[in-house]
Amino acid sequence: MSDLHQTPLYDLHLELGGKMVPFAGYSMPVQYPMGVMKEHLHTRAHAGLFDVSHMGQVMLTGASWDAVATAFETLVPMDVLGLGDGRQRYGLFTNDAGGIEDDLMFARRGDALFVVVNAACKGADIARMKSALEPDVTVTPITDRALIALQGPAAEAALAALDPAAADMRFMDFRTLNLDGIEAWVSRSGYTGEDGFEISVPDADAEALARRLLAIDGVEPIGLGARDSLRLEAGLCLYGNDIDAQTNPVEASLTWAIQKVRRAGGDRAGGYPGSEVVQAAFENGVTQKRVGLAPQGRAPMREGTQLYDAEEGGRLVGAVTSGSFGPTVGGPVAMGYVSDEYAGVDTALWGDVRGKRLPVHVAKLPFVAANFKR
Amino acid sequence: MKFTEEHEWLRVEGDEITVGITTHAAEQLGDVVFVELPSEGTVVSKDDEVVVIESVKAASDILAPIDGEIIEVNSALTDSPAMVNDDPQGEAWFFKMKASDPSQMDEFMDEAAYLKFIG
Structure with a gap:
């Protein structure tokens, strides 16, 4: 300890x-x-x-807001340049295969960018930012x-x-x-x-x-x-469980986080690691997708629970990546990845829980409506 | 009442043994949200996994403390798993069993020894 x-x-x-x-x-x-x-x-x-x-807090500074934002856009598929002063956005660091290296929040503070990253990834994130952005942009971990x-x-x-x-x-x-x-x-x-x-x-x-x-x-x-x-x-991803270096944003159902200006046809399309892979995923679809999963009984379906398309036999069509009991829902809740053809809401699947196939339905996320002050 | 190192309590009435988990175990588990009970009539051996308990955090098992037959289960727990947190050493017993070899009970602790065991 x-x-x-x-x-x-x-x-x-x-x-x-x-x-x-x-x-x-x-x-x-x-x-x-x-x-x-x-x-x-x-x-x-x-x-x-x-x-x-x-969690990791990092400040990015440079000659101007445009310089900082433009540089940061080479690491994330988000609209950074268009972020107003005093506004925050959800973001993703991608890798060359289009996978997700971490998810993060970034906020504009005058000409600087304030970034909050996951604890387990902060060392790698800081190294990534320093290597890609310095010396034009100064990357300062806030310790x-x-x-x-x-x-x-x-x-x-x-x-x-x-x-x-x-x-x-x-x-x-x-x-x-x-x-x-x-x-x-x-x-x-x-x-x-x-x-x-x-x-x-x-x-x-x-x-x-x-x-x-x-x-x-x-x-x-x-x-x-x-x-x-x-x-x-709330249907939010836990990095390492629901998203990781092998899942791209389209598979992860996080396309809402990629603004139009960074997609094909946008003024600043691409230009981030793995953009061609992510773009292809947008255009051609993906073979698996992150979905909400509502176990129909009382037994929670934990991370790793295998999902089948039949109560007996059938095919393995996915797995749970986060699963627990939802106190507000009053029952078990989960999310996971399923083959694209099974990703429709209400699709009936079966999860293997201790050797028994128990019914689980694909569910709309979030399980509990967000209560934000928009 | 007797206690096992697996944090079960056993109440002996004639050749019937009622099994539950201790207050200490319930506190360690946290909020219990799901209980899966064995079928009545199941013949079990000592250390067989007979009950699954899921808390908000994780799943865990209750093992058969001795050899015998499950003669009754507390099906109220299926609908109200939170009873395990509310009254672990009373209402929230899990099952009753008939011992094949009552001498297997001899190794278990009394309450004073159990309290010492959990420190």
Whole structure:
């Protein structure tokens, strides 16, 4: 355990009774005494505070916004140049085969680009950006700031109690707020399907801010366990499970994240790693697709569950990549990849659970409608 | 009541043994969302996997503590798996079995020894 990193909120997690587990090289709270189920439901009903300081924060700067954005577009198939100041977008790093190296959030902060990447990928992501973008663009890993997510319908009122300007932000806005004297870089986004914020603050201020927020009625600390079930119900991908270096964005059903300007016929089409593969996938279709999966019984279908097109015999047509119990749905929920011809909503399939084929239907994502303030 | 190192409790009434999991085990599992019970009449050997319990986090098994026959299962758990968290050492028993060799019970711990075992 001694070689695990700790976030600036480590001592607070212990004080709050967090059950600490190793995650991406960090000791992180998987749950608090409330438990995964109640933490999940609390977040959807009120507000949850999550420590996501293990994620990578990186600032990209250059001669101008155009220089930074144009350079970043060589790594991601997203419209970066068209991003307005104070706005954020979801993105993907692709590889030469069109596979996904990581998913990320990026926000424009004046002429700079603020990037948040997954903890497990941050070393590789920083190396990728440095190698591709320097020296024209300076890639600065931010190692002295914590990241706190505040999610749920009560998040706005809680954060607005510290800076009323929080209430003026819309979904995917990005602003610098003054939270009781703490300079915070705040985006109105998150990974739970709920309205909420992600708040980057200096390490030294993180615990004070977390305590201040937790003192507000309705705000409870929430662990990684509930974060996983919340994102699964929201139909959001977990990198390493639902998307990886072998899946391209079209297979991953993430085409919504690729703006028209970067697709064939767009003004800045292609120009990112593997663009010809992704373009071909757009044009010719793909052999497998990420879909939602609703087990018809009560048994959860976990990651790795094999999917068949018949209760007996038949063919193997896919597998579950994330599967658990959805506390808000009140039943098992999953997502996975199935052969393209089986990807239609309501298609009846069978999952092999401990040697028994149990019925599962292809389902529309998300399982729980998003509650964003657009 | 007797306790196993697998965190099961066993209540002996004549030649009938009722089996459940301990409060400690239920706390470790977290919120139970699914329970799969064996069929009544199943003949089992010690350490056979007889019950599947799924929590929000993961699946785990309950093993047959001794050789014998499953004579009754608590089917209420199928519809209300959360009972396992609410009352693990009471209402939420899993199954009753008839022991083939009651002397297999001798190795199990009493409550004091179990509490010491879990520290």
